[in-house]
Amino acid sequence: MNAAHRARRLVAGSWSRREFLVFGWFPFFRSRHIHLAGARFRILRNGRSKRRYLLIHGNEETARIVLTRFMETQPGIAYRIETRTRNIQVNSLEIDPNRMFSRAGAEASLKSLNTNWAPQQVAAALRTLDHGREHLVRALLPPAGGLIIAVHNNSEEYSVADEVPISDATSLREPANPHAFFLCTERADFLILSRSPYNVVLQQEKPERDDGSLSRLAARRGARYVNLEVRLGNADRQLEMLRWANQNLP
Ligand SMILES: [Zn+2]
Structure with missing residues (x-):
């Protein structure tokens, strides 16, 4: 079925004429992917939600399976990286994608993961990231x-x-299972998550060292992040735990 057929079916079906006039063809041209350097994300949409x-x-791989299954029933937009490494x-260099959200974090990751890096290679990689970072950040936040x-x-x-040691508050309800925990950037979310049976830490204050992770960027910009x-x-x-957070957080 091509886009025109699909459009006619939607107009005839769930969409009112007014909605069609307001949104036009826009939904059919929305991208299914977004990328920053070699980090290519598949965009999974389900309904309308601020999640x-x-x-x-x-x-x-476990998180990949869990998120994919979760999105089959829960509204929101998921960004799922396509590479398997x-x-x-x-x-030409390697980087941890969760270190590319600041220049300082990216530089440290590039230098630690590539043993024979040359200064001009690192500079070129940082320029590529600087150029595309905000586009991805605007989508993710x-x-x-x-x-x-x-x-x-x-x-x-x-x-x-x-x-x-680097958190503003902690609630360790499950000390025997330290590998399962929430990390959040808003105190209100922390208070709710700390009523769960799970471990949770709050990192709200701007850290002295920016490691380039998305959680640090979210904290800096006042975005709710878990x-x-x-x-x-x-x-x-x-x-x-994903269902618990989704059901209990506003
Ligand atoms: Zn990870």
């Missing part, structure tokens, strides 16, 4: 009153214990 969801690390390419939830998976090396970390492989638990 945004993000999978940014391509090797976090943790790091992505920018020009939710509209006023909205919320973005990023889904991540971890392994032995990372847990809530790493975040506790990170959901669950150990790789634990899909049932990640879906359970």
